[in-house]
Structures are given as structure tokens and as C-alpha cells.
Amino acid sequence: MTDHLAQFIVAGLTTGSIYALIALGFCVIHNTTGIVNFTQGDFVSLGGLVIYSLLMSLKTPLIFAFPLSVFAVTVVGAMVERVAIRPARSRSVVILVFITIGVSVFMRGVFKILWGKNQMGLPSFSGETPISFVGATLIPQNLWIFGITFMSVMSLHFFFNRTRMGKAMRAAACNPKAASLMGINVNLMVLLSFALSGALGAIAGIIIAPITTLSYDIGVMLGLKGFAAAVLGGYGNSFGAVVGGLLLGVLESVGAGVVSSTYKDVIAFGILLLVLFVRPGGILGHSETERL
Amino acid sequence: MSTRSFDGKSLIGPAILAFFIISLPLLISNPYYLNVLNIIGLNTIVVVGLTLLIGYAGQVSLGHAAFYGIGAYTSAILSVTYGISPWIAIILAALVTATIALIIGIPTLKLHGHYLVMATLGFNLITNIIIVQCDSVTGGPSGFPGIPPLSIGRWAIDSDIRMYFLIWSVTLVAIIFGLNLARSRVGRGLRALHSGEAAANCMGVPTRIYKIKIFVLSAVFASVAGSLYAHYLSFVSPKTFDIFFSVELVTMVIIGGLGSIWGGLFGSTFITSLPNLLSSFDEYKDVFYGFILVVILISTPEGLILEICRKIDVFRKKRRQGNNDSRDKQELDTVGPSSISGLSLAASRQILREPLLRIKNMSKRFGGIAAVSEITFEVEKGSVTSLIGPNGAGKTTTINLIYGVYRPNKGTIIFGHNRIDGLSSYQIAARGMARTFQNLQIFDNITVLENVMVGAHSKPGSEFLVSMLHIPPYQKEEEMIREKSMEALEFFGLDEAADSPAGQLSFGEQKRLEMARAIVSKPELILLDEPVAGLNRAESMEIAHLIMKIRSKGTTVLLVEHDINVVMRISDKVVVLNYGTMIAEGSPKQVQTNEAVLSAYLGGSF
Numbered sequence: 001m002t003d004h005l006a007q008f009i010v011a012g013l014t015t016g017s018i019y020a021l022i023a024l025g026f027c028v029i030h031n032t033t034g035i036v037n038f039t040q041g042d043f044v045s046l047g048g049l050v051i052y053s054l055l056m057s058l059k060t061p062l063i064f065a066f067p068l069s070v071f072a073v074t075v076v077g078a079m080v081e082r083v084a085i086r087p088a089r090s091r092s093v094v095i096l097v098f099i100t101i102g103v104s105v106f107m108r109g110v111f112k113i114l115w116g117k118n119q120m121g122l123p124s125f126s127g128e129t130p131i132s133f134v135g136a137t138l139i140p141q142n143l144w145i146f147g148i149t150f151m152s153v154m155s156l157h158f159f160f161n162r163t164r165m166g167k168a169m170r171a172a173a174c175n176p177k178a179a180s181l182m183g184i185n186v187n188l189m190v191l192l193s194f195a196l197s198g199a200l201g202a203i204a205g206i207i208i209a210p211i212t213t214l215s216y217d218i219g220v221m222l223g224l225k226g227f228a229a230a231v232l233g234g235y236g237n238s239f240g241a242v243v244g245g246l247l248l249g250v251l252e253s254v255g256a257g258v259v260s261s262t263y264k265d266v267i268a269f270g271i272l273l274l275v276l277f278v279r280p281g282g283i284l285g286h287s288e289t290e291r292l
Numbered sequence: 293m294s295t296r297s298f299d300g301k302s303l304i305g306p307a308i309l310a311f312f313i314i315s316l317p318l319l320i321s322n323p324y325y326l327n328v329l330n331i332i333g334l335n336t337i338v339v340v341g342l343t344l345l346i347g348y349a350g351q352v353s354l355g356h357a358a359f360y361g362i363g364a365y366t367s368a369i370l371s372v373t374y375g376i377s378p379w380i381a382i383i384l385a386a387l388v389t390a391t392i393a394l395i396i397g398i399p400t401l402k403l404h405g406h407y408l409v410m411a412t413l414g415f416n417l418i419t420n421i422i423i424v425q426c427d428s429v430t431g432g433p434s435g436f437p438g439i440p441p442l443s444i445g446r447w448a449i450d451s452d453i454r455m456y457f458l459i460w461s462v463t464l465v466a467i468i469f470g471l472n473l474a475r476s477r478v479g480r481g482l483r484a485l486h487s488g489e490a491a492a493n494c495m496g497v498p499t500r501i502y503k504i505k506i507f508v509l510s511a512v513f514a515s516v517a518g519s520l521y522a523h524y525l526s527f528v529s530p531k532t533f534d535i536f537f538s539v540e541l542v543t544m545v546i547i548g549g550l551g552s553i554w555g556g557l558f559g560s561t562f563i564t565s566l567p568n569l570l571s572s573f574d575e576y577k578d579v580f581y582g583f584i585l586v587v588i589l590i591s592t593p594e595g596l597i598l599e600i601c602r603k604i605d606v607f608r609k610k611r612r613q614g615n616n617d618s619r620d621k622q623e624l625d626t627v628g629p630s631s632i633s634g635l636s637l638a639a640s641r642q643i644l645r646e647p648l649l650r651i652k653n654m655s656k657r658f659g660g661i662a663a664v665s666e667i668t669f670e671v672e673k674g675s676v677t678s679l680i681g682p683n684g685a686g687k688t689t690t691i692n693l694i695y696g697v698y699r700p701n702k703g704t705i706i707f708g709h710n711r712i713d714g715l716s717s718y719q720i721a722a723r724g725m726a727r728t729f730q731n732l733q734i735f736d737n738i739t740v741l742e743n744v745m746v747g748a749h750s751k752p753g754s755e756f757l758v759s760m761l762h763i764p765p766y767q768k769e770e771e772m773i774r775e776k777s778m779e780a781l782e783f784f785g786l787d788e789a790a791d792s793p794a795g796q797l798s799f800g801e802q803k804r805l806e807m808a809r810a811i812v813s814k815p816e817l818i819l820l821d822e823p824v825a826g827l828n829r830a831e832s833m834e835i836a837h838l839i840m841k842i843r844s845k846g847t848t849v850l851l852v853e854h855d856i857n858v859v860m861r862i863s864d865k866v867v868v869l870n871y872g873t874m875i876a877e878g879s880p881k882q883v884q885t886n887e888a889v890l891s892a893y894l895g896g897s898f
Contacts, residue, residue, distance in 0.1 A: 036409075088590045093406075094352055098546050099589045101539055106582025113575060224417065224535075231410050266421050269414035276411045277399040 006136035008257045009250055014142050014211070015225075016249020017149035021204040022226025023233065023241035024156065025197035030236045031173040032193040035093050038100040039080055041223020042107040043201025046073050048209035048218060049115050050202075052122055062125060070202045077198020081191045111216035120214040145207045152203055153242055156196075160238075169193065221265070225252075228272040234282025243284060305554060306468050313460045317453060326452040330524060332564045333459040337517035339544045339556040340463075340470040341510030346542065347551030348479055349506050350486030351401070354538045355412025358419040359511040361533025362389050363518025365423060365430055368439045368528055373429075378442045382519040389515035393508045401503040408507070416535045423530040435529030442523045455524045462520065466513060469760045470553045476759035476766065477749065477773070482506060483551070484735045484746045491733035494695060495809065496721035496750025505756055547588055551737075648673040648817055648848050649694070654703030654713075656693055663689045664872045667703070671817065671865075676839065676849040678859045681869035682892060687852045688730055690869070691819050694850075695727055696720045707817070721750035726815035728806040730822045730852075736795030740786060740805060743794045744777035747809035780808040784838065800831050807838065817848045824855050836862050860884065868892070 022040055029037040050072050054065035084103050088096060124141040131138045160166040172179040172189035180186045204226075205219065212218065225248065230236075233244025248268060255267040275282065320326060338356055346352050366385035370376045376384070400411040423430045430436055441450035442458065449458050473479050485492040485499040493499045522528050540563060548559025566584065570577045647670040656664045664686040671677045679687050692698045694705055696717040705713040712720050726747065735743050753773075754766045781787040784804040789797060797805060803823060810818050820839065824832040836858045843849050853859050859866060859880070866883040868876040870892040876883050883889055 036406075084586050084590065089592075090589075094346070094550070095546065095589055098543060099586055101543070102582050102585035102589060104582070105578055106586060109576070109578030109580075109582055112578065224413070227410075228414065235410075262425055263421070266418050266425075269417045272414040273396075273411055273418070276407055276414070280400070280403050280407050 004257060005254070006134055008254045010133075010136040010138055010142060012250030012253030013246060014145050014249070015208075015253065016229075016246035017145050018204045018208045018222060018245075019226050019229040019248050020242045020245025021149055021152060021200050022222060023230035023245045024153070024238055025200040025204075026227055026230040027236055027238050027241045028193045028200070029197050030230075032169065032190045033085070033096065035096045035100065036227070037194070037197060038097065038223070039077075039104045039107060040197060040201055040226060041219035041221075042104050042111070043073050043077060043198045043219065044205035044208075044222050044226075045111060045216060045219035046076060046107070047202030047205030048122070048214045049111060049205075049216065051206045051209065052115075052120050052214055055122065056120075066206060069206055070199050073202030073205075074195045074199045077201070078191050078195040080198075081194035085190070085194070086187065108217055108220075115216050117216065122209040122214055124210040139211075141207075141210050145211075148203060148207050152200065156200075156238070165192070225268055228268055231272055232275050232282055234284045237282065237284055240282055240284035244282065247283070305471070306464060309467065309557075310464060313457075313464065317456060323452045326456055328565060328568055330452065330456055330459050332561050333456075333463040334517045334521050334524075335541065335544065335560040335564050336463050336557050337466045337520075338510075338514045338541055339548070339560045340466045340553055341513030342541055342545045343548070343551065343553055343556040344470060344473060344479075344482070345506050345510040346545050347549075348474060348482040348486060349503055351503055351507065352406060352409045352542065353412040353507070353510070354409055354535065354542065355396070355416040355419075356510065356514045356541050357533045357535065357537035358412075358416040359389050359393065359514035360518035360521070360537070360541075361419060361423065361528075361530070362392060363515030364522040364528045364533070365436065365518075366515075367519035368436045368522045369429065371440055371523075372436070372438055378440055378519075378523050382516060382523075385519045386512045386515045389511050390508050393511035394504065397504045397507040401507060402500055412538075413535065416533075416538050420530055420534050423533070430530070433530060435527055436522075437527045439522050439526045439528065441526065442520075449523075455520075459520055459524070462516065467553055467557065470556075472762045473756070473760045474553055477745075477753050477770065478502070478756055478759045480738065480742055480746055481749055483738050483742075484749075487735040487737045488733050490697060490717070491729065491735070492746065492749075493717040494697070494721060494727055494729075494733075495746050496718050496813070497746065498716075498718045509756065543585060547585075646673045647671065648708065649850065650704075650706040651690075651694070652704045652706075654690075654693060654700045654705065656689060656698055656700050662872050664693065664700075664869075667869070667872075667874050669867045669874065669877055671848060671850050673848055674843070674846070675864040676843055676851060676862050677865045677867065678851045678853060678863040679867050679869065680853065680856070680859055681875075684871070685869040686872040687869055688821055689872075691727065691821050691850075691852055694720075695725065695819060718750070721813070722752075724750075724813075724816040725819065726750070726810035726813055726817075727819040728803075728810050728821055728823060730825070732799075732802050732806060734794045734797070734802050734805060736793065738794060739791050740794050740797065741774070741777055741781065741790040743805055744780050744809045744812050745773050747780075747812040748773045748776060750813045750815075777808075777812050780812040783811070783841075784808040800827055803827065803835070804838075807835075807842075811842055811847065815847060817850060818842065819850045819852075821852045822854060823851070824853060824858055832858055 022044060025040045025043065026037065029035065029040075047069055051065050051069040054060040054068060055062065060068065080100070080103055084099050085096060088099055090096070124139065125144045126140045128139055131140070131143075160170055168179070168184045169189045169192060171182065172184055172186045176186045179189075201219070204222070208222070209218075226245070229245040229248045230241050231244070232248055233240025233242070248271060251271055252264055252268045256264040259267070316329065317326070320329070338360055342353065342356055363382075363385045366388050367378065367381045370381035370384055371378045396411055396415055400407045424433050427433070441448050443449060449455055481492065481497040481502055484495065485497055485502060489499050518533075521532075544559035544563045545556055546559070547562055548555030548557070566581060567577060570580050573580055649671040651670070652668050654664060654667045655662065667686075667690060669677075679690060681687055689698065693700050693713075696712065696715050696719070700713055703713070704711055707720070707723060707725065710723070712723065735746060738746070753769055754763075758766055778787060778790065781790055784807060786797075786801060786804055786808060789801065794802070794805060807820070807823065810820075823839070824835050827835065832855055839849055839851065840862055851859065851863065863880050866876075866878065866880050867874060868883055868886070868889050875888040875892060876886040878886070
């Protein structure tokens with residue numbers, strides 16, 4: 001068991017990185033709108049599917065295909081907001097959440113038509129030569145995943161804390177009314193948050209596609225796990241989303257190694273239930289109380 | 293999320309449905325359509341429970357497919373593996389489901405917010421995986437075959453048409469139970485807690501218990517439907533009970549209009565038959581399904597049924613208004629807020645030198661800040677006692693401590709002869725206390741009258757079972773509550789607005805509504821938190837007058853107020869707080885000349 005521990009942790013951190021990116025996507029939209037966006041998983045699928053077409057069918061070099069795919073999903077993310085969320089006559093959270101569920105069903109239907117039901121394979125970014133590292137074997141794609149996730153998290157942090165637009169988005173999230181009185185276009189900020197979540201989802205889908213089998217609905221389970229990661233870290237807390245993602249990945253991987261890989265998903269969602277029962281605010285959050 | 297009940301008040305609806313149930317098979321004999329109808333019936337049973345949970349109590353669950361599945365599998369395993377009679381298997385399955393729902397509900401429902409969605413989502417996924425993995429018990433991914441049909445004696449209910457009558461009879465019963473519960477005291481309490489949980493708790497609604505009960509009840513509905521499904525199709529497979537079915541079930545509730553049982557029937561009919569209608573599109577099925585869903589949700593925020601009902605309602609109101617105009621005017625002349633001229637505010641003061649509320653050394657800290665420390669005072673029976681002090685002095689905290697919204701870190705609170713510190717708000721309400729709120733806590737999803745009726749919740753009354761079955765004491769009790777609530781509304785000059793949605797009242801009216809809601813239970817002690825804040829002078833004086841009237845009816849008043857004018861006029865005793873400590877106590881006159889008070893209010897000494 002201990003021989004394999006390092007290996008389990010590497011595997012866990014790899015999927016954990018993906019969960020973290022998806023969880024961040026959930027957070028960004030939650031913070032501007034208060035809703036859970038169920039198309040997050042489909043952004044992941046779409047990222048993988050678009051880069052598959054660019055690489056395999058159009059033979060686009062990876063260096064162009066990567067940004068192009070992210071851009072495409074970013075646009076789709078913005079469209080979801082513009083076409084389905086903004087025109088909604090109700091501002092009720094439940095209704096908006098179910099609109100995203102409807103959009104998700106719709107998107108998956110479209111993916112199925114365009115890419116078919118077959119499973120697809122994608123080559124790694126830079127070969128398959130294994131690298132040995134403190135008792136664990138890594139493939140270059142692991143490193144790509146760690147690196148790209150780290151870069152994404154850092155740029156997101158920079159964006160929200162150092163740029164004018166990022167600060168405006170945070171202001172709009174805190175208090176939309178006050179933000180709009182200060183001259184911030186809140187609608188635009190919500191649109192941006194969907195675009196940003198699209199980008200995050202796309203990145204997750206693109207980097208994980210080479211180490212898994214790609215299909216039109218690959219994002220469904222990943223999206224749910226990302227959601228669990230977001231809850232684990234304290235829903236809406238971006239730092240918590242990253243920690244929650246990595247932690248969930250590692251716990252799931254080690255747990256599957258100890259018990260049985262057939263119960264991998266049970267472990268992931270079991271952790272979700274446990275957190276909700278014991279520490280509902282998440283490991284980094286605190287539960288709120290209703291004011292009178 | 294707003295809910296409005298369009299569920300009618302009579303048995304006409306169920307009677308029409310019963311007629312349809314009986315006559316439909318005369319028109320439809322195609323087994324395929326009968327099968328669709330049966331599935332619609334089963335889904336409707338689940339949806340009725342879910343409507344009560346989501347539309348009334350405001351708690352969203354994405355785990356009801358799992359409860360449906362647990363019902364189906366438990367029934368299947370008990371009747372096949374253990375040879376238990378299917379009827380008993382259904383009951384046992386419901387008990388198993390109820391237990392599981394209880395285990396999930398107790399920890400998650402103690403919290404506010406959408407924790408239940410997350411927990412039930414995880415639960416549904418886990419249940420599904422477990423059903424797939426435990427193939428020695430459940431048959432695994434290939435399913436569980438050979439489930440026996442239900443039978444009465446030797447007569448097996450094994451055909452589509454026989455099952456049709458059984459399923460739809462159960463559906464009809466479920467709908468009647470749902471309607472009964474929705475219209476009852478319990479339904480009102482559920483909608484109140486949906487609008488404001490803490491406020492509902494203060495009105496005497498045991499919010500956590502209600503949430504757990506309605507969650508378990510809805511799970512049992514799902515379980516029964518699942519068991520019927522298993523005995524109907526004789527085969528169950530894990531795919532039927534995945535998370536997508538949970539999503540579909542909630543969609544049925546939403547499409548039908550949150551908070552309408554009949555809407556639920558419509559929603560389940562629509563969503564269940566949609567894939568069948570779209571089956572000819574095959575490949576494009578999901579695309580159409582998603583598209584229709586999104587369009588309906590975008591354009592009819594409260595569901596199709598409520599949208600239609602609203603239109604009819606507006607039309608009806610317009611017609612009625614024509615007839616009633618003359619009568620309304622007459623009533624306006626006689627009723628209305630009572631005038632304050634000519635009445636001395638300092639009327640008949642009979643204070644019994646007997647404390648009703650005793651607070652001893654009460655302290656409360658929030659983190660490192662002492663919001664209230666070492667407060668000791670008494671409220672005498674029959675008095676108006678006022679709590680004053682500058683902003684941040686700890687007045688509202690004191691009220692919240694007395695009322696069990698917060699728990700004191702130290703000290704005792706005795707009401708009558710019993711200690712009440714440590715009790716929940718709803719328990720304190722049941723002991724004869726009532727309150728209003730500084731930030732208005734109107735239940736804006738129900739009518740003005742219903743708001744006041746929620747105020748009567750602190751008095752014991754029919755709970756879930758009695759309300760659902762509509763057992764006799766129930767009707768009389770409702771009449772009584774309604775009558776008393778109308779009286780309270782009249783007292784505050786709001787009887788004209790009884791049937792309007794409470795959210796439509798003006799600020800001043802909402803303040804009076806809160807007071808009406810507080811007095812309807814005839815409390816011994818009423819806590820008024822800044823009842824005149826934000827009102828103009830005339831309105832303030834009117835409220836002051838009403839407070840005196842409340843007192844003259846035998847209710848003791850503890851008043852928190854900034855308006856010194858009002859306080860000095862109507863108080864028997866004034867307690868002054870500053871920075872969480874008590875700096876003075878005495879008659880209005882004594883307090884007015886107290887130096888500590890003067891310096892706290894005006895800064896510096898005189």
C-alpha cells in the first residue's frame with residue numbers, strides 16, 4: 001500500500017487539479033449570480049471535443065488549437081448567459097438553476113449530434129515517456145496538468161485582485177445594486193462570469209482529454225465531482241475550491257486504492273455528504289446565520 | 293421564489309379527476325398509451341410530495357429518484373428474495389425509505405439555505421452506484437427481474453388496465469392528501485418558513501421539525517410510487533433511478549408551477565409524455581427536450597399552470613370589481629384605523645407588582661465583542677416596559693436573546709415561573725410570547741390574512757396526519773383561527789386588505805400587520821422591536837395608541853424604541869442600555885433626569 005501511496009497521490013492531484021478548475025468555474029458564477037450552473041460540466045466536454053476536432057480533423061498545431069478551443073467555449077459560456085439566463089423573467093434561484101439544467105440537456109443533445117456517441121482518444125501534449133519522481137511514475141501530461149492548472153489559478157487570482165475589471169466583478173458579486181450605482185455594468189459582469197467559467201471548464205476538458213477517453217458526455221461526472229469539490233472547500237470560496245478540488249482528488253484516489261476502484265465515486269460523494277453533515281460551510285467556510 | 297396557492301378549496305377538483313380516471317380507459321385501450329398513463333400516475337405521486345417540499349417548504353431535493361428506487365428495490369427484494377406479500381413489502385419499503393430520509397434530513401435540514409440540494413444530489417449518486425455494485429442483492433446493472441404483481445386474494449393486478457385503476461386510485465388519494473395538507477395550518481406554516489425561516493420560528497412554527505417531516509413524507513410518497521412501479525413492470529433496473537430522473541421530477545414540479553398540487557399533475561403529464569411525443573425525432577430528442585424546457589422556464593417563471601390561472605384570476609377579479617364597488621365604499625366609512633383624539637394615553641394603569649419576565653445577569657458575546665453584558669431587569673405583569681439606548685446599545689440583541697433567536701452565554705431568563713433560556717423560538721412562542729421585528733419579516737408569499745393566521749401557530753393545533761386526512765376537529769379549528777385573525781386585522785385597520793398578497797402592503801401597513809400577527813395568539817407578553825421607526829408623527833401616535841389598547845386587553849408589553857416621545861408617553865418603566873450594559877432603570881421621569889442617560893444620549897456631562 002505505502003509503495004503505491006505516492007502513485008495514488010500523483011493520480012489524485014492530477015484529477016484533483018481538474019476538479020479544482022471546474023469548482024472554480026462553479027464559484028465564479030455562484031459569486032455573481034448566486035446560482036449553481038449545471039452547464040459547467042458541458043463546458044468541460046466542449047473544450048475536449050473542440051480541441052479533438054481541431055487537432056485530429058483539421059490538423060491544427062496544438063499551440064493554436066489550445067487557445068482557439070478555450071476561446072470557442074468562452075464564447076459559448078457568454079452565449080448561455082445572454083440567451084438563456086438574462087432573458088429569464090424570474091430571478092428566482094431555483095428557476096435559474098433549472099434553466100441551466102435545461103441548457104445542459106440541450107447542449108449535450110447538440111454534442112451528441114455533432115460528435116456522435118463514440119469514444120474518442122487524444123494524444124498527450126508531449127509524448128508518453130514516463131518520468132520517475134519520488135517513488136511515483138509521472139507521464140508528461142501530469143506535468144502539463146499541474147502547470148496549466150497552477151497558471152490558471154494564478155492568473156485568476158491576479159485578475160480578481162489586481163485588475164480594474166476583476167475588482168468590478170467582485171463588487172458586482174458583493175452587492176449588485178451598489179455596484180451598478182457606482183457605474184459598474186452588472187449585466188456585463190454576469191456575462192463575463194459565464195465567459196470565464198466557460199474558459200475554466202474548457203481548460204479542464206482540454207488538459208484531461210489525453211489521459212481519459214473523450215466522449216460527448218465526459219463532463220457530466222466531472223462536473224458533479226467539481227461541484228462536490230466546491231462544496232468541500234466552502235461553496236463560493238475560490239481558494240476553497242482549489243483546496244477542495246485537490247483534496248477530493250487525493251482522497252478519492254487513495255480511497256479507491258485502499259478499498260476498491262469500483263467505489264471511487266461512492267467515496268467522492270460520501271465525502272460530500274460527510275462534509276455537509278459535519279461541517280456544512282466547507283472545510284474553509286463558515287456557516288451563515290439568518291439575521292432578524 | 294414566490295409561491296401562491298391556486299389550489300381550490302373544494303372537492304370539485306378531485307371529483308373531476310376521478311371522473312377522468314374512470315372515463316379515460318373507455319377512450320384509450322391501446323396498451324402503449326395505458327402504459328404512459330400509468331407512468332404519469334406514478335410520477336404524479338412523487339411530484340405531489342415534491343411540490344409540498346419544494347413549492348411549499350422551499351426545500352429542493354435532487355434525491356427523490358433514489359427514494360423511488362429504494363422503494364422499488366426494497367419491494368422487489370422483499371417479495372422475491374424473501375417471499376413477503378407485495379402489499380406488506382410496499383409498507384416495509386416505505387418504512388425503510390422514511391428511515392433513510394430521516395438520516396439525511398436531520399443533519400442537513402438544521403441549516404438554512406440549499407444544503408439539502410447538495411446532500412440529496414450526492415445521496416442519489418451514491419445510491420445508484422451501490423445498486424449497480426451490489427449485484428448479488430440487486431441484480432447489478434442488468435436489473436432485477438421477476439417481481440410478482442400485486443393481487444387481491446387470487447385476483448392478480450397484472451394487466452395494464454388493472455394496474456391503471458390501482459395506480460390512479462393511489463394518485464388520487466395522494467392528490468387529496470396533498471391538497472388537504474397544503475390548505476391546512478401545516479401548509480401555511482410550511483409556506484411561512486419558506487419565506488422567512490427564523491421569523492416563522494418566532495411565530496411558533498417548529499421549522500426544523502416541519503422541514504424534516506415534509507421531507508420524510510415526500511420520500512414516502514416516492515417510495516410508494518417506486519414500489520408500485522416495481523410490481524407493475526415486474527422488472528427494475530438502476531438506470532431508472534439515476535440523478536437525471538431526480539432532475540426530471542423537480543422539473544415537473546417547476547413546470548407545473550411551484551406550490552400548486554394541480555400544477556404538479558400537469559407538470560408530470562407534460563414532462564412524462566414529452567419524450568414519447570418527441571420519439572419520432574429520435575436523434576434530436578434531447579435537443580428539443582432541453583429547448584422546450586428552457587423556453588418554458590424563461591417565459592413562465594411560475595410555471596405554465598400558474599400563468600394560466602393568473603390570467604383567469606385577473607379576468608375574474610375585473611368582473612367581480614364591477615359588482616362590489618358600492619358595498620366596498622360603505623364599509624370604508626365604518627371601519628378603518630381608530631382615531632386617537634380625545635383618548636388619554638395614560639389611561640387606566642393597573643400594574644400588578646408581579647414580574648412576568650425576569651432577566652438575570654444575561655450576557656452575550658459575538659466573537660470578542662460583548663454585545664450584552666450582565667443585564668438584569670424585570671418586566672412587571674400588565675406594564676409597558678421600554679428598552680432604550682443609542683444605536684448599538686444591544687437592544688435588539690436583548691430581544692433576540694429573550695426570544696431564543698440567540699442563546700445567552702451567561703445568565704437566566706425566567707418567563708412566568710419557568711426558565712426559557714436555551715429554548716427555541718417556537719417553544720417560547722408556545723409559552724405565550726410574541727414579537728415583531730425591527731427589519732420587517734412579512735411572509736410575502738401568502739396573503740395578509742394568512743400572515744396573521746401563521747401568528748396563531750403558537751397555539752397547539754392539527755399537525756401533519758390530522759391535516760392530511762382532514763379529520764373533523766381540523767375544520768372547526770381553522771374557522772376559529774380565521775375568525776380571530778380577522779378580528780386582529782380589524783383591530784389594526786387592515787381587514788380590507790385581508791386577501792391581498794402581504795408583499796403589496798405599504799411600509800406602515802406592514803408594520804401594523806406584524807403587530808396584528810403578534811397579538812392574534814393572545815400572548816401574555818409581546819416584544820415590539822421599534823414599531824414606530826420610519827413612521828411619521830401621526831402614524832407613530834396611532835401606533836402608540838394601539839400599544840396602549842393592547843396593554844389594556846391584558847397583554848404585557850416590552851418595547852424597544854428610539855422615539856423618545858412615544859416611549860416617555862406610554863411606558864411605566866424604562867430600561868436604558870449603552871454599549872451592552874444597563875446604565876439606568878426607572879420611571880420615565882426618573883430616567884429623563886438621570887445623568888448617565890443624559891451623557892450617553894447627548895455626550896458629555898451636564
